[in-house]
Amino acid sequence: MEKIDNFKEYLAKISRYEQALSLIYWDLETYAPDKSVYYRSKALAELSEMRYNLFVSNKMAEFLAYFAQENILRDLNETDKALIKVADKEFEKIKKIPAKLVRNLAETTANANLAWKQAKENDDFSIFQPYLDEIIRLVKEEADSLGYEKNRYDALLDLYEPGLKTTEVSEIIAYLKENLILFLNKLLEEGKEPRDDFYKGNFDMNKQKELSLEALKFMNFDFSSGRLDTSVHPFTTKIGPRDVRITTKYSTEDLRYSLFSTIHECGHALYELNIPAVFFETPLDEGASMAIHESQSRFWENIIGRSLPFWNYFSTRIKLIFNSFKGLSSKDLYKGVNIVERSLLRTEADEVTYNFHIMLRFEIEEALINDKITTKELPLIWNDKMKEYLGIVPPNNSLGVLQDVHWSNGSFGYFPSYMLGNLYAAQLFSKLKQDIPSYSSDLEKGEATSIINWLKDNIHQYGKMVEPQELIYRVTGEKLNPKYFVDYITNKYTEIYNI
Ligand SMILES: [Zn+2]
Numbered sequence: 001m002e003k004i005d006n007f008k009e010y011l012a013k014i015s016r017y018e019q020a021l022s023l024i025y026w027d028l029e030t031y032a033p034d035k036s037v038y039y040r041s042k043a044l045a046e047l048s049e050m051r052y053n054l055f056v057s058n059k060m061a062e063f064l065a066y067f068a069q070e071n072i073l074r075d076l077n078e079t080d081k082a083l084i085k086v087a088d089k090e091f092e093k094i095k096k097i098p099a100k101l102v103r104n105l106a107e108t109t110a111n112a113n114l115a116w117k118q119a120k121e122n123d124d125f126s127i128f129q130p131y132l133d134e135i136i137r138l139v140k141e142e143a144d145s146l147g148y149e150k151n152r153y154d155a156l157l158d159l160y161e162p163g164l165k166t167t168e169v170s171e172i173i174a175y176l177k178e179n180l181i182l183f184l185n186k187l188l189e190e191g192k193e194p195r196d197d198f199y200k201g202n203f204d205m206n207k208q209k210e211l212s213l214e215a216l217k218f219m220n221f222d223f224s225s226g227r228l229d230t231s232v233h234p235f236t237t238k239i240g241p242r243d244v245r246i247t248t249k250y251s252t253e254d255l256r257y258s259l260f261s262t263i264h265e266c267g268h269a270l271y272e273l274n275i276p277a278v279f280f281e282t283p284l285d286e287g288a289s290m291a292i293h294e295s296q297s298r299f300w301e302n303i304i305g306r307s308l309p310f311w312n313y314f315s316t317r318i319k320l321i322f323n324s325f326k327g328l329s330s331k332d333l334y335k336g337v338n339i340v341e342r343s344l345l346r347t348e349a350d351e352v353t354y355n356f357h358i359m360l361r362f363e364i365e366e367a368l369i370n371d372k373i374t375t376k377e378l379p380l381i382w383n384d385k386m387k388e389y390l391g392i393v394p395p396n397n398s399l400g401v402l403q404d405v406h407w408s409n410g411s412f413g414y415f416p417s418y419m420l421g422n423l424y425a426a427q428l429f430s431k432l433k434q435d436i437p438s439y440s441s442d443l444e445k446g447e448a449t450s451i452i453n454w455l456k457d458n459i460h461q462y463g464k465m466v467e468p469q470e471l472i473y474r475v476t477g478e479k480l481n482p483k484y485f486v487d488y489i490t491n492k493y494t495e496i497y498n499i
Contacts, residue, residue, distance in 0.1 A: 003072075004080055007063045008282060010054075011087065015281035017051035019240035026245055029231045056094055064088050079278065082465040086283045089162075096145050105138050109410045116408035123398045125379050132375050132407060136368055139412045143369065153366045156413030160290040161420060162467050166366060169416050172423070172482050173359050179486045181389065183493075184352055187340055191497025194335035198328060199255045207321050208250045212262040214317045218448055219266050219300065221246075225273055234261040236268035236297075241280040244272045255322075256337055260301050267300030268293055270452060274460035289468040290414065292459065294421025295428060302351050302422075303429050303488070304451070308334045309443035317446075338496050342392045344399045351422070352489055353390060358419035360385035361404075365412050424472060426485035428459070431476045 024044050032040060054060070067073055067084045076084070112131035119128035143155035151166040158164065212228065221228075224242075231247040238244045246265035251257035271287050279285040287293040304310050308331065315330035325333065340350050346357035364381060367373040373381060382401040383393050394400030406414055432454050433439060442450050458475045466474065473479055 003063075003066065004076065007067070008083075010059065010063065011083075011283065012281035014051060014054045015240070015285070017047055017054065021047050021051065022237055022239045026237050026239060029235065030229045030247060052094075055091065060087075060091060064091055079284070079465065083282055083284055086464055090283060093146065093159075096147070097142055098145065101138060101141055101145065105135075105142070105410055108134050108138060109408060112408045112410075113405070116402065116405065120398045120402045123396045123402075125397045125402060128402065128408070129375050129378075132378075135407065135410050136375065136412075139410055140369060151366075151370065153369045153413065156365075156369065157416065158413075160414050160417050162289060163469055164416070164420075168480075169362060172419075172480070173362065175482050176355055176486065177359065177389070180352070180355070180489065183490055184340070184342075184356075185391070186499060187352065187493055187497050188342070191340075191493075191499045194339060194496065195332065196336040196339050198325060198332075199336055200253065201255075202252045203255045203322065205250045208255065208258045210321050211255070211259055211318060212248055214321070215259060215263050215305075215314075216266055218314070218317075218446055219263070219270065220448060220452055221266050221269065222273060226269055228262070234265050236265045236272070238272045238286070241277070241285070242273075244269045260305060260337070263305040264297045264301040267297035270300075270455070271296045271460050274452075274456045275463040276461055279463045279465075284463045284465050286464050288459075288462065288464055288466060288471050290417035291420035291424060292468045292471065294417055295424035296455065296459065298421050299425040299428065299455075303425055304443065304448075306334075306337050306351070307440075307443065309440040310334075311337075312444045313446040335496055338493070340493060340497070342390050344386075344392065344394050345403055352493055355419045355422060356389040358415050360389060361415040362419075365415065369412060420480070423480060423482050423485045424468075426488040427472065427476050427481060428455075429488065430484045431458075 021044060024040060024047070028037065028040055028044075064084070064087065067076070068088070073081065073084065108131070112128070112135055115131045116128050119125060139156065140152065143152045146155040146158070148155040148158075153166045157166060157169070209228075216223075216228065225244060227245045229245065229247045230249055232249065234246070234248050236244065236246045246262070246269050248258045248262040248265065271293060275285055287296075311330045311334035315325070315328075315333045318333065319325045338350070340352045343349050343353065346354070346361075349357050360382065363385065364373070364378065368375070379397050379401050386400065387393050406412075432451065436442070436450050436454055439451060442448070459471065462471060469479060
């Protein structure tokens with residue numbers, strides 16, 4: 001079948017533009033000198049346009065029309081069928097959104113991003129508010145162009161978590177609230193907070209790096225197919241086949257920051273690195289969705305990296321690097337990475353409180369997109385919800401409604417992915433424990449291979465071939481079920497906080 005090979009060659013050509021784009025992006029975030037940014041951004045824009053034109057070309061339309069014929073599609077293998085489906089979905093999506101809207105969004109968000117930074121610096125929401133209004137107007141237009149059945153917000157959710165509906169997210173949230181708000185109160189009122197003073201302070205950067213490398217070694221990160229660098233906000237980027245790069249940030253105040261950022265990003269990287277070579281340079285060569293990706297990073301960061309079996313192993317490693325930990329037991333070190341706090345910032349939230357930060361953002365976004373509230377009311381609504389879910393009120397808007405960059409980028413519908421990632425991770429963990437009874441003794445020996453292989457067989461090897469909810473169903477035998485997360489959290493923290 002020659003035509004399918006021609007199509008793949010065409011997709012590979014598009015992918016090569018994407019590889020160049022990724023490399024420029026990575027460079028901008030890591031090593032590019034300040035004065036290069038202006039011109040480099042122009043190069044990015046130029047290449048993006050070329051990539052876009054190749055994707056929406058007549059040639060692409062011809063290929064997709066050809067493979068849409070039933071007698072042709074029927075004879076393709078499963079992988080190629082999935083490839084056509086994913087390429088077609090992306091093509092249809094781009095076609096539906098008018099080019100003028102794409103331009104307007106790009107321009108508006110560029111300006112909005114600056115306004116957001118100013119607003120945050122000056123603690124003045126009114127600087128950002130008019131830009132936010134304009135973004136919401138455009139994002140609503142985008143949702144309307146994409147189309148939806150019941151709720152306009154569904155169209156936006158689908159961009160990040162294909163097939164997920166607003167009603168499903170609402171049901172999940174209701175369940176989490178019912179089971180976790182009271183638990184959190186009890187934990188903080190009756191529980192005994194562990195010590196964590198030994199993690200605080202200015203640790204030597206080179207030694208912090210050594211610790212990160214130790215964690216990467218444990219996770220079998222392949223340095224012949226990746227790198228570790230530093231950036232302001234840690235991230236993972238796939239440049240192309242056999243090149244997945246992660247970054248971390250070495251804090252001068254807390255040793256945990258770089259360690260868990262590195263583990264988190266390596267969780268993303270293992271996913272990308274384990275996608276099979278047959279998918280290379282095609283749209284299948286990426287994760288199933290944002291939330292499934294986040295399930296992998298959160299799995300490593302929290303479920304493994306913040307577990308006792310891991311610390312039974314890792315405490316000996318950390319003590320070899322830092323003398324100050326010598327007198328502490330592995331249990332002390334384990335408890336010290338599991339502190340629960342009512343915190344203002346989503347990015348600093350622990351496992352127990354993290355999802356509350358997402359719930360309030362989801363509820364606000366859904367209401368904004370469906371014209372149930374106005375941006376003028378936002379600071380007040382934000383603070384009310386913080387009080388209700390987390391029991392604290394931000395002292396100012398910079399630490400409240402202005403804390404995240406997402407809205408200034410027009411990324412409405414993105415936040416729920418973080419929460420779903422946590423839930424997927426717990427559900428996968430429950431199945432993994434059944435499938436690998438030796439998982440905890442493996443971890444205690446510093447052996448992560450059985451876990452990595454399990455993730456590879458069940459998740460990674462499918463790339464973008466299978467849609468997220470179908471994937472979870474196939475692996476665990478049921479659809480997304482928040483009960484696993486609630487059980488995991490309540491069992492773990494009841495023990496740590498001794499309640
Ligand atoms: Zn992540």
